[in-house]
Amino acid sequence: MKNGHIRVAQVIPAFNMGGAEWMATYLAAHLDSERFESHIISLHPPRQSPLEVYLAQHGAGIHSVYKQKGFDARAYPRLIRLLRQLKPDIVHTHQTVGRYVYPACLLARPKLVAHTIHNVAWGEIGSRFWRRFQGWAYRFGVLPVSIAKEVSRTFQQEYGRESAALIPNGIPTERYTADPAARIAWRRQERLSTEAVLLVCVAGLRPQKNHPLLLRAYAQLGEAAANALLLLVGAPDPTNLVYAESLQQLAQELGIVERVRFLGGRGDVPAILNAADIFVLASHYEGNPLSVMEAMAAGLPPVCTAVGGVPELIQHERTGLLVPPEDEAALAEALHSLIADASLRLQLGQAAREYARTHFDIAVMVQAYERFYLDRLSVLARTPR
Secondary structure (H helix, E strand, C coil): CCCCCEEEEEEEEEECCCCCCCCCHHHHHHHHCCEEEEEEEHHHHCCCCCHHHHHHHHEEEEECCCCCCCCCHHHHHHHHHHHHCCCEEEEEECCCHHHHHHHHHHHHHCCEEEECCCHHHHHHCCHHHHHHHHHHHHHHCCCCEEEEEEEHHHHHHCCCCCCCCECCCEEEEHHCCCCHHHHHHHHHHHHCCCCEEEEEECCCCCCCCCHHHHHHHHHHHHHHHCCCEEEEEEEEEECCHHHHHHHHHHHHHHHHHHEEEEECCCCCHHHHHHHHCEEEEEECCCCCCCCHHHHHCCCCCEEECCCCCCHCCCCCCCCCEEEEECCCCHHHHHHHHHCHHHHHHHHHHHHHHHHHHHHHHHHHHHHHHHHHHHHHHHCCCCCCC
16 A cells, blocks of 8 residues: 555446446546545456546556356355455445445455445345345444435435435546537548437436337327437346347337437447437436436536436536426427427527536545545544554
């Protein structure tokens, strides 16, 4: 460990290109190197993903436990050895890694263990059993960090306690600078008209994101969307491939298969957003989605269902449009209003970009976590053992 530095280890399930993984990556990459030594641990093997490239570029330590699919008892001794080798002062967990990390921490004994709640509390961990396990971890000292007011509310409902802190997510907004030449080049590369109105949804292909609602609303537009194309960016959920297949089938049944592109998981999301015109997200529930922040930073007007922490990101009719969840007609109407009105797209998109740069920049999130880490370590230092 660097002399006097606080060593922090973020732990994620895998280097997938989801919002929670990117948030942990950004945090690990941007902690102040004058005060912190930053590492990130993936339970699953390396993937040579854009996340790993980003971490390497910023000097963060990258580690893997090489856990196999399903329950893997061998991951416990590997993780314990790694934590004892790294000797982190702080272990910071994300998503569903607690079942492996918290038992390992009993032996590795970091000073502080924190967990970021990346979704509404009842939606973060699907299994009731593992939610009870997570609740046990909170009772025995794991510090929960919420990412939105609505997440805090659902956390209190689910676990009967307050979160230790509320720290909204952030992104490096400079990655989403407008580039007209790159916009045209990307469209030509993908063989898309430079005149088409491109709608883009960046969301993993899993039921939470409610792609069927989006497809049905888009189909409602008919000839009103003749010059539009819908891009679905997101990898299928390997545990639910039927869902992704059902979306392809639904697009065929709705007669829109020629106006929808399934792009899969992509490492060039900033370039896609730069080339698009409208962002749309029709989720059943959300936490504090990075995809919405990224779209706004790229100057796209977002059209989103008003769920979870999304209304905390978008000011309706100022920086984007919010619609009730499950309201197909309202979603179709909002999309039509932006497809038909380029000036409205520009107005909302410019306001979204300015709001993102002043409210969502990565520095705001990282500084809040740094204060949280330091404050909690200070409290522990003053507490008699």
